[in-house]
Amino acid sequence: MAQLSDTDTDESAPVVDELRNEIVARLRADLGDAVVDVHQVPQVDLWVRVTPESWRSAGEALRAQGFDYFCFLSAMDWMPSPFGDGENDPTEEVEEDPAASEIRQGYTGGDTRFQMLARVTDTRRHVSVTLKADLPQHDDGTMSIESWIPVYAGANWHERETHEMFGISFDGHPDLRNMYLPGDFEGYPLRKDFPLLARLVKPWPGIVDVEPMPASDDDEGDDS
Amino acid sequence: MTMLSERQQMSYIASQAADARLNVELETEGMTLNIGPQHPATHGTLRIIARLDGEQVVWAEPSAGYMHRGYEKLTEVRTFPQVTALINRIDWLGSFANEVPFILAAEQLMDIEAPPRAQHIRTILFELSRIANVSLFLGDLGVQMGAVTPVFMAFRDREYVLNLIEGATGGRFHPNFDRIGGLKDDLPKGWLDETRQVMKKLRNFCDEIEDLLFGNEIFQSRTRGIGVIPADVARQYGLSGANLRASGVDWDLRRDQSLPLAYDKVDFRVWTHPDGDSWARCWIRLQEVREATKIVDQLIETLPPGPVMTKVPRIIKVPEGEAWVSTENPLGEMGYYVVSKGDLGPFRVKIRSASFNNISITPWVLKGVYVPDIITILASLYFILGDIDR
Numbered sequence: 024m025a026q027l028s029d030t031d032t033d034e035s036a037p038v039v040d041e042l043r044n045e046i047v048a049r050l051r052a053d054l055g056d057a058v059v060d061v062h063q064v065p066q067v068d069l070w071v072r073v074t075p076e077s078w079r080s081a082g083e084a085l086r087a088q089g090f091d092y093f094c095f096l097s098a099m100d101w102m103p104s105p106f107g108d109g110e111n112d113p114t115e116e117v118e119e120d121p122a123a124s125e126i127r128q129g130y131t132g133g134d135t136r137f138q139m140l141a142r143v144t145d146t147r148r149h150v151s152v153t154l155k156a157d158l159p160q161h162d163d164g165t166m167s168i169e170s171w172i173p174v175y176a177g178a179n180w181h182e183r184e185t186h187e188m189f190g191i192s193f194d195g196h197p198d199l200r201n202m203y204l205p206g207d208f209e210g211y212p213l214r215k216d217f218p219l220l221a222r223l224v225k226p227w228p229g230i231v232d233v234e235p236m237p238a239s240d241d242d243e244g245d246d247s
Numbered sequence: 248m249t250m251l252s253e254r255q256q257m258s259y260i261a262s263q264a265a266d267a268r269l270n271v272e273l274e275t276e277g278m279t280l281n282i283g284p285q286h287p288a289t290h291g292t293l294r295i296i297a298r299l300d301g302e303q304v305v306w307a308e309p310s311a312g313y314m315h316r317g318y319e320k321l322t323e324v325r326t327f328p329q330v331t332a333l334i335n336r337i338d339w340l341g342s343f344a345n346e347v348p349f350i351l352a353a354e355q356l357m358d359i360e361a362p363p364r365a366q367h368i369r370t371i372l373f374e375l376s377r378i379a380n381v382s383l384f385l386g387d388l389g390v391q392m393g394a395v396t397p398v399f400m401a402f403r404d405r406e407y408v409l410n411l412i413e414g415a416t417g418g419r420f421h422p423n424f425d426r427i428g429g430l431k432d433d434l435p436k437g438w439l440d441e442t443r444q445v446m447k448k449l450r451n452f453c454d455e456i457e458d459l460l461f462g463n464e465i466f467q468s469r470t471r472g473i474g475v476i477p478a479d480v481a482r483q484y485g486l487s488g489a490n491l492r493a494s495g496v497d498w499d500l501r502r503d504q505s506l507p508l509a510y511d512k513v514d515f516r517v518w519t520h521p522d523g524d525s526w527a528r529c530w531i532r533l534q535e536v537r538e539a540t541k542i543v544d545q546l547i548e549t550l551p552p553g554p555v556m557t558k559v560p561r562i563i564k565v566p567e568g569e570a571w572v573s574t575e576n577p578l579g580e581m582g583y584y585v586v587s588k589g590d591l592g593p594f595r596v597k598i599r600s601a602s603f604n605n606i607s608i609t610p611w612v613l614k615g616v617y618v619p620d621i622i623t624i625l626a627s628l629y630f631i632l633g634d635i636d637r
Contacts, residue, residue, distance in 0.1 A: 067355075068571060092498070093485040094573075095599040099586070104323065129569045129586055140584070140597065142571065146482065146498040153571060153584075177484035180607040188319075203315035203636060212320055222324050 040065035042150055046088065047071065053084040059157075062130040072131035072155040078139060079169040081154055085143050086174055090152060093175035094142040096182060098158070098189045101126050102136050104215040106223065133157050137166060137189065143175070158191060170195040188213035277305060280618070293606070293632060297613070297621065304621065307613035309606055315636040322596040327353050327427060327563050330593065334583075335421040337600055338634040341380035341577040343372045343412065346425040349596070351506055352572040352585040353427050356565045360507050365429035365555040370509040371442075371546050372415065372424070373574070374539040378449055379408040380577035381536050384629050385456045388529055391626040392469050397460055404452040407445040414438055427563055429556035439547050446540040453537050461530065470526035474612050474624035477523060484611070485604035488579025489535060490628055492519045493527035500575035508574075513545040525620075525627035532629070564591060578602050578634055602634035 043063055050071060051058050057077035062070040073081040103126070126136055137158040144151040158166045170193035171178035180202065182193045187201045190211040201208065210217050282295040297307040318337065322330050334349055335342040347369055354360060361369065386401020409419045415434050416422035424431050460466050476486065481494040491498055499517040501510045518534040520527035565587040573582025579601030588594040605628050612628075613621055 070569070091479065092482045093604075094580070094582070095485070095584075095597065095604075097584075097597045099595060103588075127588070129567075142584070142599075146496060146503075149503045151571075153569075175483050175485075176480070176611070177604055177607055180603065201312075203312035212317065215323075217320075219320055219324055 042148060043069045046150065046152065049088055050081070050084055053087075054081060057081065060131040068151070068153065070130045070153045070155060072133065072138075072157070075139075075156045075158060075168055078156045079171060079174060081156075082141070082143070082171050082174040085152060085154070089145045089147060090143040092144040092146045093177040094144050094151065096139075096141040096171060096178050096185065098185050098191055098213075099129075099138045099140050099155075100136060100189065100213065100215045101128050101133070101138065102215045106218055131155055135159055137191065139168060139191075141171070141178075165192065166190070167192040167194055169193070172196060187211070190214065282621070293625075293630070293635070295609075295613075295621065295625075297618070299618065302617045304613050304616050304618065307610060307621065309609050311606070311632075311635045313636070314632045316633075318637045319596055319598055322593055324592065326591045327565055327593065330596070331425055332421075332423050334598070335423055336633060337598065337637055338380070338576065338578055338581070338602070338631045339420060340383060340631060341376035342418075342420055343416070343422045343424060344376040344380075344574065344576045345581060346423070347373055347508070348572045348574045348576075348581055349583045349585070350425045350427055351508075351574070352570040352583050353563075353565055353587075354507070355570045355572060356568045356585065356587055357427065357559075357563075358566075359428055359557055359559065361429045362554050362557055363509075363551045364433075364553045365557075366507050367509045367512075367546055367550050368415075368430055368434060368555065369425065371543055371550075372412065372422070373508070374542050374546075375408055375412055375442075377539045377577040378536055378543075379405050379412065381532050381539075382408070382449065382452060384532055385453075385460070385529075385536065388626055389460050389466075391622050392466060394460065394463070394466070397456055400452060400455060400459075404449055407448055411438070411442055411445055414441070426556065426559075428559035429554070433555050439550070442543060442547060446544050449540050450537060453533055453540075457533060461533065467526065469620075469623050470524065470529060470627065472522075472524050472526075473620050474525045474616065474627065475523045476608065476612055480608070480611065481523070484608040486579070486608060487601050487604065488575065488577070489531040490528055490579060490605050492517065493531045494523035495519055495521045500573060500580060506572065506574065509546055509549075510542075512549060513542050515542050515545075525623050528627040528629070562591070564589060565593070573599065576601055578629065578631060579605060581634075598637050600634045600637055602630035602632075603637070606630050606635055 040063065046069065047061050054073065054077055057074045058071060059074060060072045128138065135157040139156040139158055141154045142151055156168065158168060160166050168191065170182055172195065182196050183199055183202050185191055186193060186199045187204060188211060192199060277298055277300050280297045280299050282297065294310040294313065295307055296310060298305040318333055321333055325333065330349060331346045334345045337345050382405050383401050386398040389395065389397035412422060413419045415438055416424035476494050478494045478496050481491050482496060497517060497519050502517055505511065515538045518531050520531055567587055567589040569586050571582060571584045573580050581601050582599040584597035584599065585593050586595040609625065612624060616624065
């Protein structure tokens with residue numbers, strides 16, 4: 024992001040983002056082939072995908088670069104929800120659209136349904152990186168990845184939350200108890216195949232909710 | 248049994264008693280203290296389980312989740328404009344500030360920007376949320392230590408700010424006023440003059456609190472040097488806002504990132520404190536209310552004319568992509584990782600709330616402190632339950 028303070032060098036080149044290019048170059052030097060893909064919106068943000076085996080070493084490499092502020096850690100379920108987006112009337116039959124159920128990963132791509140997601144910030148250079156990693160499922164359907172606690176102590180609660188919500192276990196985490204849900208709760212609520220029952224039993228009243236916009240008053244008279 | 252003189256007997260008994268005392272000291276059995284979830288000293292329903300050795304905490308573990316509402320799941324079945332009504336309720340004392348980063352993330356994905364007037368008003372309301380939120384903190388601080396007067400003053404003066412927010416948005420606590428592309432409405436007539444008056448009152452309130460509380464000897468002895476968090480630990484745990492700046496880290500998202508808000512048009516100071524103790528955290532927040540009133544004053548003077556809404560489609564579909572926007576909310580860094588698949592609603596929203604990270608440090612910081620300090624440390628870390636559990 025463009026800096027407001029006088030500490031950084033960004034105004035010179037509007038498209039080439041030297042700071043983020045340098046970060047990627049150093050990461051590639053540290054991790055080698057473990058950096059799978061990079062997506063950059065110059066002056067705005069940076070996404071890096073690493074292999075699952077190098078998840079912790081990627082965190083260590085970022086920390087060594089000066090990314091000492093831990094922002095958050097979570098996961099993504101890229102499978103489109105089998106229950107629709109909640110805007111459709113659930114009593115109606117939805118026609119099968121193979122494209123709609125296709126798993127499409129976002130920036131930096133990927134091969135697995137689940138992906139790790141974490142963000143760290145360098146408070147001196149005023150830059151952040153979103154780190155991603157594929158999460159291959161073991162034969163029994165479980166997933167695991169190395170814990171980030173030795174790198175960022177603050178990852179503790181975030182990993183507990185991710186474990187609870189997505190069913191991803193973290194190797195080396197001392198205490199993966201549930202934070203929010205009862206201890207004997209079954210299922211992982213933030214997985215897309217976990218139904219939001221309240222929405223299934225009662226259709227949402229406002230399928231498309233449009234309210235009058237102030238800027239559109241002149242061209243369209245009645246909004247009700 | 249040999250006869251002992253009376254004096255020998257006495258000394259024998261005394262030495263036995265001393266041994267017994269020593270044994271008691273060596274073999275103290277720890278006890279587990281449960282504070283909450285419903286307890287006068289907890290805010291909301293944060294439960295703390297502390298293992299004590301005498302008066303000292305061996306380990307402490309907060310137990311959250313009594314107010315988990317599942318917002319991340321709920322956002323997936325709502326349209327983008329509907330989400331703001333939900334996320335208003337994350338940090339309910341500074342509601343408007345919750346809406347802004349989400350709307351900015353959606354705007355970033357749609358590649359639109361609110362008109363300058365809307366950006367200005369957003370920033371004004373954002374800072375008013377901060378004042379409303381943190382002024383209550385300043386009052387509540389006294390209650391944790393037995394001083395009841397400041398909280399009444401805080402409620403009195405916060406009411407002025409809530410009236411302003413209500414006057415502009417229609418909602419005292421949950422404005423739901425921010426829209427993709429701008430704001431729902433322009434400011435009402437006479438609002439700016441009233442705001443000037445209220446900002447003066449709030450600066451007076453800060454002075455009163457400083458005299459009454461921060462100068463108070465009991466307050467100082469209860470907070471100075473208590474709950475010290477060094478800068479590197481604070482960063483590792485992702486502490487943000489005043490908690491981070493109280494540890495000497497000069498990091499403020501209002502200044503250190505460029506968002507389409509009006510912070511680059513105002514002159515304000517980012518306060519830091521080297522100590523990292525409870526007192527520093529409280530003091531930083533006091534200064535931040537003062538700075539916020541100054542920001543509002545400056546923005547009122549430079550409010551540009553024009554519309555408050557750009558042209559946006561009537562049915563908003565956000566293009567496919569991912570965006571992260573975080574802002575410096577009253578409690579700290581509040582951010583949304585918004586993933587859109589080009590539908591009416593977001594595919595996933597990861598809500599990064601400030602209190603979650605701020606409270607995750609408590610097992611570390613409460614280790615070794617004394618029982619009464621648990622309360623002051625938690626109060627100085629300042630959290631809103633809805634902001635932890637979401």
